[in-house]
Amino acid sequence: MNLSRAYALEADAKDPLAAFRNQFFFPKHQGEPVAYFCGNSLGLQPVQTGHYLKEELDQWAQHGVEGHFNGTRPWFHYHKFLTEPAARLVGAKPLEVVVMNNLTVNLHLLMVSFYRPTAGRFKILMEAAAFPSDMYAVESQVRFHGFNPDEAIVELKPREGEYALRPDDILEAIGEHGPALSLVFFSGVQYYTGQAFDLKAITKAAHEQGALVGFDLAHAAGNLRLSLHDWGVDFAAWCSYKYLNSGPGGVSGVFIHERHALNPDTPRFAGWWGHKEDERFLMQKGYIPEPGAAGWQLSNAPVLSMAAHLASLELFDQAGMEALWQKSEQLTAYLEYTLLESARQNERLSFNIITPPLPHRGAQISVLCGSGGRALFQHLSEQGIVADWREPDVIRLAPVPMYNSFDDVYRLGAALRSFV
Numbered sequence: 001m002n003l004s005r006a007y008a009l010e011a012d013a014k015d016p017l018a019a020f021r022n023q024f025f026f027p028k029h030q031g032e033p034v035a036y037f038c039g040n041s042l043g044l045q046p047v048q049t050g051h052y053l054k055e056e057l058d059q060w061a062q063h064g065v066e067g068h069f070n071g072t073r074p075w076f077h078y079h080k081f082l083t084e085p086a087a088r089l090v091g092a093k094p095l096e097v098v099v100m101n102n103l104t105v106n107l108h109l110l111m112v113s114f115y116r117p118t119a120g121r122f123k124i125l126m127e128a129a130a131f132p133s134d135m136y137a138v139e140s141q142v143r144f145h146g147f148n149p150d151e152a153i154v155e156l157k158p159r160e161g162e163y164a165l166r167p168d169d170i171l172e173a174i175g176e177h178g179p180a181l182s183l184v185f186f187s188g189v190q191y192y193t194g195q196a197f198d199l200k201a202i203t204k205a206a207h208e209q210g211a212l213v214g215f216d217l218a219h220a221a222g223n224l225r226l227s228l229h230d231w232g233v234d235f236a237a238w239c240s241y242k243y244l245n246s247g248p249g250g251v252s253g254v255f256i257h258e259r260h261a262l263n264p265d266t267p268r269f270a271g272w273w274g275h276k277e278d279e280r281f282l283m284q285k286g287y288i289p290e291p292g293a294a295g296w297q298l299s300n301a302p303v304l305s306m307a308a309h310l311a312s313l314e315l316f317d318q319a320g321m322e323a324l325w326q327k328s329e330q331l332t333a334y335l336e337y338t339l340l341e342s343a344r345q346n347e348r349l350s351f352n353i354i355t356p357p358l359p360h361r362g363a364q365i366s367v368l369c370g371s372g373g374r375a376l377f378q379h380l381s382e383q384g385i386v387a388d389w390r391e392p393d394v395i396r397l398a399p400v401p402m403y404n405s406f407d408d409v410y411r412l413g414a415a416l417r418s419f420v
């Protein structure tokens with residue numbers, strides 16, 4: 001590896017996924033496409049998204065209510081067109097996956113099913129400083145069940161002076177709280193530090209203690225290779241607008257392991273769209289769930305959001321998660337090298353990478369900047385580099401394998417070295 005433009009261009013020429021970049025719209029800075037490193041916050045728009053949306057708008061304009069049952073993708077079945085590609089993405093059986101609602105809504109629905117505390121077993125183990133929505137969701141669930149969050153929520157903090165949790169410390173904490181643990185609830189990738197957790201090991205350790213395990217995969221879906229079914233994860237949910245490029249506020253995906261999803265007695269909140277499909281329109285009393293994760297649906301599908309998600313999932317199917325991961329490892333390593341080497345060459349740069357090394361990360365590097373951070377962030381923006389600032393002093397950079405190039409990383413490095 002080296003910092004030359006020639007190196008970056010050669011790496012792009014060898015990249016089998018390089019052409020996917022042309023399938024996306026890039027925002028412009030002074031007439032030139034930006035180097036976009038914010039795909040972990042809002043992924044870019046695929047070119048085909050507009051066509052998919054237009055198809056459904058035309059369908060609605062031309063057929064009105066009949067659009068539920070005719071056309072290429074009848075709305076009545078729309079969620080099903082997403083099930084298989086979403087299942088491939090997270091390593092699940094199709095019956096274990098459904099796309100519906102938004103992420104935090106789904107976390108609540110899943111905790112209704114899988115956080116059922118008793119006097120003896122009522123604790124939830126999670127990472128400290130989790131994404132705020134997850135903290136609020138968990139806290140309100142605990143209160144809803146009549147427990148005290150200070151007693152029921154066990155937050156795991158990194159050791160003094162460290163930024164990431166040590167994998168062994170997580171497993172040890174699960175053992176320590178074992179008999180009192182109702183649920184272990186973690187993110188797949190920590191949004192702030194970029195740490196990727198060992199979901200398989202966490203699942204195993206939690207199950208050994210008789211607890212259930214759920215994951216928020218907001219920063220993991222479309223980023224890490226996942227095998228939710230084989231790992232035996234009880235439930236998971238993710239949003240579609242970060243690495244999954246499905247537009248602001250896009251629909252969320254849900255995984256429920258078949259051992260729960262096929263059990264009609266698994267408690268849940270019900271709505272008509274989760275009712276046994278062939279009897280849904282009999283409009284009768286008495287809820288009978290559709291087998292599988294589909295039996296957790298409440299409302300009829302938000303077809304326009306789902307059309308955007310479908311357009312994006314087709315690109316994931318074309319590229320394949322394995323190939324994306326191969327590129328991701330290389331591109332993230334190149335970003336890490338570029339950051340460290342640029343800091344060595346420009347003494348005005350003083351930062352620390354707080355994201356742990358492989359295999360404990362995905363396509364994100366978080367840089368702790370100290371006092372000059374704001375000025376550096378401002379400088380990068382002026383050079384057409386789109387990164388993301390997280391209070392108090394972290395810049396997050398996501399080199400997304402679907403559309404970022406090695407040349408994007410080169411541009412970031414050049415901007416870093418020109419910081420005065």
Ligand SMILES: *Cc1c(COP(=O)(O)O)cnc(C)c1O
Nearest residue numbers: 102103104131133191216218239
């Ligand atoms: C992005 C993100 C969310 C956002 O939740 P919404 O309900 O989609 O607004 C929640 N949790 C985590 C961990 C996230 O990264």
